[in-house]
Amino acid sequence: MAGLSWSFTAHSAEQETADGTSSWGLGLGVASSQQPYTDIDRDNEAIPLIYFENDYVRVFGPSAEFKLPSLRISDTQQLNFNIVAEYDSSGYEEGDARILDGMDDRDGGFWAGAKVEWQNELVNVNAEWLADVSGDSDGQRFTLGLERTWTFGEHMMLTPRLAAIWQDQEYVDYYFGVRSDEVRFDRAAYKGKSTINTEFGVRGTYLFDQQHSVFLDLEAVRLGSEIEDSPLVDSSSENSVRFGYLYRF
Incomplete structure (x- = not known):
């Protein structure tokens, strides 16, 4: 799903934390996300941002x-290895759209895993x-991504x-499947299968000074055919816009 997990990163603060030191900050983020379910309204939410980083841990948002x-x-090359944990607010309630009436709610939840980054x-x-x-979806997901940061002067990064x-199949079936007891005349039974989505995004960060920064993140996701085929869906894509302000102490 398209970034409903609030996948903000510490790049929003972009200033490096020196070895042996720690840095922390507070801020506020807002996000507007469009899920692909038929006639579902755009979801808007706000969340307080807490940032902390030292040699051993990085925390930002959820x-x-x-x-x-x-x-x-x-x-010029380095491999970074991390253990990752995050809260994902994906999912829906049956009252979110007419096509979801009579469906059991689908919840988000906590996700954990590992990440490796090749810097070059x-x-x-x-x-x-x-x-x-x-334990809600019992799903898994694997992301392979490319990104590069360009710096413009002392304040702007893109x-x-x-x-x-x-x-995987469990993930797609949980969020886009239709169980036998959820079938109705305009909603056939559907068993989800594993799929691959393609994500395009760009993040801009502006540093006013050592303490104040803002960021804007735009994201679009092209959904795999196994999601498009779901009777709950009427779109081949989803998108999100995120904006945030952070004050570093």
């Missing part, structure tokens, strides 16, 4: 990364595997990204 030892390949001069490559540890996101 996600946390626990840093493992890195592998330095050369002066050309483009950063990252691979992340996450599993639903809340980071485009491209990613392929594999979602």
Whole structure:
């Protein structure tokens, strides 16, 4: 699903934390997301942002990364390894759209897994595997992504990204399947299968000074055919816009 997990990253603060020190900040983020369910309204939400980072952990918004030892390949290349945990607010309630009337609610929950990032001069490559540890969907997803940051002067950064996101059968069936007791005349039974979504995004960050920064993140996701085929869906894509302000102490 399209970033309803509030996948903000610490890049929104973009200033590096020196070795042996810690940095923290507070802020506010807002997001507007459009899910692909038929006639569902755009979802708008706000969330307080808490940022903390040191040599061992990075926390930003609803996600946390626990840093493992890195592998330095050369002066321009490095492999970073992290344990990842995040809260994902994906899902729906039956009253969210007419097509969902009579459906059991589908919940988000907590996800955990691992991430490896290859930093180099050309483009950063990252691979992340996450599993639903809340036990709602029992799903898994794997993301392979590319991103690069360009810096303009001392204040502006722009980071485009491209990613392929594999979602397993349990994930797709939970959020887009229709169980036998949920069938009605305009909603046939549907058993979801694993699929691959394609994500395009760009994040802009503006640093006013050492304390104040704002970011804007735009994201569009092309859904896999196994999601498009769901009788709950009338769109081949979903999108989100996120904006946030952070004050670093």
